[in-house]
Amino acid sequence: MISEEQRARMAENVAVIRERMAQAAREAGRDPAEILLCAACKTRTVEEVAASAALPIDLFGENHVQELVEKTDAGAYGGKPGHFIGHLQTNKVNKVVGRAALIESVDSERLLDKIENAAAHAGLVQEILIEINIGGEASKSGIDPQTLWTLLDAAAAHPHLRVRGLMAIPPADASPDETRRFFARMRELLTSAEDRHLTDSRLDILSMGMSGDYPDAIREGATIVRIGTAIYGARDYGNKV
Template sequence: MTEQEKKELQERVKSVIERVNNAAVQAGRDPSEITLVAATKMNDAERVQAAIEAGIRVCGENRVQELQEKYEQNAYDGADLQFIGTLQTNKVKYLIGKVSLIQSVGSVHLGEAIAKEAEKRGVCQDILLEVNIGREAAKSGLPPEELHDAIVKLSAKKSLHIRGLMAIPPVADEKTKNSNYFTEMRQVFIDILTKKYDNVDMDYLSMGMTNDFETAIACGANMVRVGTAIFGKRPYQIVSP
């Protein structure tokens, strides 16, 4: 990275942190309640380290292979590391012991695979259940109506600890910024909270990304996953004129 690139990254990190804090205050909430997760996909170890030096405290990686490579390069030193992408059961073994939280557990089958691997390692893995709040056929995640059964099955696993919910709503409408989906997710979150399942703590409601994280915070999110606003456009997002 050039010094100019590093400076621009520092400015973006500062700006996003300020926006998160302002969104929390406007919603009548304490900014310290909101966890900012920097989505580090397609950013090399040097850029990730620069973001951490600029104030990022939590990194979220989308791809297992990329996480492994950057982990060996000490990319995440100084920050908490979480997994936020689509996860195949045969890749679970590469995450246990490296990540504090797996956010994208969108099926009982995947949860059981994580529990099995965590039990082998003698650890308890924190997870979030991914909810397909838009009920989109092409997306992973549990439909809201299947959450109860999934929680009952997975909360019985001693090597798992359900810590909350995560969602990736449909592409945001420019006017509503997904407020309808975020509001529905908040209600689902509260419903589970009031049921008081054993081995389940509704600590995190992870929703909102670069285009809509302020709306998500207004609707109750206490964890947001932001990539582009921190790191700038990724190569595949750049459109030629």
């Protein structure tokens, strides 16, 4: 059960986040309506997510396939879109395609092929983002920026995929100035990718920024910010994986 205190705290948190998002957008000369708030709800219960769905949250992001399945089947998102934002194993693609409105973490041609096959079998077009390992970290998924063009070319050959943009997570130990430079580099990559994209669909989504740095991400062009702890509080991983 979700207590009234928890509901009130989440509502207050989202109100603060929304105001900070709007302020950052205005500082950058942008329309605040351009930026979507994604609630990153890894480890959060169906009840917590369902309660937050009544708040001015635009969409929900899941890192684990089993949580996406559980919360989607339970209707926890309240009719709002669910995105897959974690590392996607190829053997779990069939559970995500068609269930996630957007797969934000595509980082290989093999994964592209698996998504294409699953989407073709389901008779749909799956929207995706290409994940960039913008900090070159060995411990993180995502592609090197120089590999982006090869992956975009490969994606353009798949009729059941639609690339909508890019996603990234800067290094956690980067300074605020360094993080902002990573965000600026992502904006430049999106602009370059849009200029040379091979299909009719626009590349207009830039998913970056989390609880500790989302205002700077917005100032540098983010269209989706993925925020978890600033909405729900510290995670209790417990038995979650």
